Amino acid sequence: MSACKEDDPRIDGIQSRIRVVPNFPKPGIMFQDITTLLLDPKAFKDTIDLFVERYKGKNITAVAGIEARGFIFGPPIALAIGAKFVPLRKPKKLPGKVFREEYDLEYGSDCLEMHVGAVESGERALVVDDLIATGGTLCAAMNLLERAGAEVVECACVIEIPDLKGSDRLKGKPLFVLVESQ
């Protein structure tokens, strides 16, 4: 189950700025493009404000963002709530010692990495990405944080595709989204 902010007046503006691009990256996929949201300073600010209002004062010490679109939303949230930003990256991008988590794709598998020492045991963390689909990437992200001993408080995304039931793959942790899409 996910929590969604349908009742807030800022949501309409945010939803209207998201552009759907058919058949990208392959036929049959209706791609939810957030770059048009980023072109509207008020809508982008409202997006960040909605997350910050939810998480400020909740003792969150780490905001993990998934490469690359999670890098757009994660840092402004982290800075506003006084938390560290932790980039979760594709393989071989982070130098030094890393935790590595593999996860399944529709065809094949992919991999997410986090620095060893990025979070300490007992830290309270969020995972941020632009969108949750099947939940596979978010689940891998949560595993990385938990392997380092952090507590994942919540996953936060701008968009959810509810039909794909990604919220069921979050190991019982809550999901917070601003917009639901078909």
Add this chain to the structure above:
Amino acid sequence: MFAAENGLKGDPRLKGISDSITVVPHFPKPGIMFQDITTLVSNPKAFKDTIDIFVDRYRDMDISVVAGVEARGFMFAPTIALAIGAKFIPLRKPGKLPGEVISEAYELEYGKDRLEMHVGAVQRGERALVIDDLVATGGTLSAATRLLERVGAEVVECACVIGLPEVKGRCRLGGKPLYMLVEPRQ
């Protein structure tokens, strides 16, 4: 030009920012002293100071576009854009941006790569910044500048947290001003 030569000489925030960067020798290959900014973004004070310095510099310059280079530029540019009321434009590796894009090639040490930008994201005459974590040869920033200029934007400045020795002593890159906060750590 470096921040210390341009109004911020002795600013204690610059030392804090420099100290928060980790040097990783021989990454991604032997001989490279990699400047790792993940320890900077993991340090709330250093990260905030970094953003504040850029925001203070650009807030009154009538900038309406802040372009960030994938992926580490994405960690800095959006917050700067939000603080100065500008739009954020991601400049991405090929095939990542959906819809219509323009593309610009640039040289790597071995081979070439390409940077893409959405058509219609930027209007003619808009004043733009380009942000990345680090500038080495300037190839990527030059490609970014060309993309923006092709659609008629005016690139006011390119800005990076770290400036490598190849650009030391230079105030301009491809005809555009270049602003950097710190030199690489040894």
